Amino acid sequence: MNGSDVIAIVILITIIIAIGVYLLHWLYRHSSKDQSFVRTGLGGERVVMGGGALIIPIVHDITRVNMNAIPVEIRRLGEQSLITRNKMRIDIIAEFFVRVVPTEAGVSTAARTLGDRTQNPAALKEIVQGRFVDAMSAIASTMTMDEIHTSRGRYMSEVAALAATTLGSNGLELENASLTSLNQTDISVFDPSNAFDAEGLTQLTEQIEERRQLRNRIENESRISIKLKDFETEQRSLEIERDLEYARIEQTQAIEIRKAAQLAEIEAERSSSTISIQNARIRSEQEGERIRIA
Structure with missing residues (x-):
């Protein structure tokens, strides 16, 4: 080579x-x-x-x-609001984070059932949002609005647990769930012709009227309390002025009495001096007359 x-x-x-x-x-x-x-x-x-x-x-x-976590925001507002156990409507906003289960089975299932939609958050939301809405509605129907408000964590835990069972069929899992907003739906949304809304509207009207009456009673009691306090203050002020006037009068009387006593003493001393002078003059005259006679 x-x-x-x-x-x-x-x-x-x-x-x-x-x-x-x-x-x-x-x-x-x-x-x-x-x-x-x-x-x-x-x-x-x-x-x-x-x-x-x-x-x-x-x-x-x-x-x-x-494989990234994808945020899915669920808004149920106005006519789409949720109905609670006591037939009240609530506006609610929740955010869920879903991702493909990081296993070969999860990736295989996601690829088979979702395809390229895992690359598009909007397309993925269209598929899973119904499950979250259903879970939120189901759990809300077992709790009152006050219970949801005071136990937000428990509400979202139960929603997440219920929704997670339906995500596995698409190879997905729920990473996190949070309740970002909760409020009572505006009363104008309630439909009196709807059985649920009619019951909720009745309760809401009763609660509003009770709170209005309570507020009115508290305001009246507050006004009365203020006026009574003003009256007591004014009465106490008059009593203080009266006591001051009495004290001034007593002080004036004491001064006048003291002045009169001093003047009387002075006059008594003056009279005593005059008498002493006159007696001395008389004795002097008598003595002179005695001497003249002698």
Whole structure:
């Protein structure tokens, strides 16, 4: 084997390797963490998760399956609101996160029943939202509006448990569920000709009237309490002013009495002095007369 033959062999090997790399790049498909696929055709069905497989055109076909959690928001508002056990209508918004079960059986089932719709959240929602609405309606019919409000976690747990049983037929599972909004439906939506709405409307009207009467009674009692408090305050203020006036009068009387007593003492002292002076003068005159007679 001469040098030209070696070169030819090297070139041939290089060409074969290049062709092999090209075919491998063209025919080999690999999955990722968020994408799996199912290969069908020659060799039967094969689920590929976290790996790869050769896909030969014409003899093989693949169905890609989205492994990410997909949010599904359910809104039941207005005329589509849910009816509770006590026949009240509630507006409710809930959010569910569904995903393909990360097993070969789950991926196979999702590919067979859903196909490429796992890649389209809107298309997937069209398939599963009815199940969530049915579960939400079923659980709401067993609870009152107050119970749903005070036990939101229990309500969503029961909804999730009921809905999860129907998702398995499509290779799906419920990852998370949350109640994002809850409120009473506007009273204008209630239809008096509907048996459920008529009963709920009656209860709602009674509750509104009871609360109106209670509010009115509380407001009246509050007004009376305020007026009574004002009266007591005014009465106490008058009593204080009266006591102050009495104190001023007593003080004035005490001052006048004290002044009169002092004036009387002064006058008594003045009278005593006058008498003493007069007595002294008389004694002096008598003494003078006595001396003159003597």
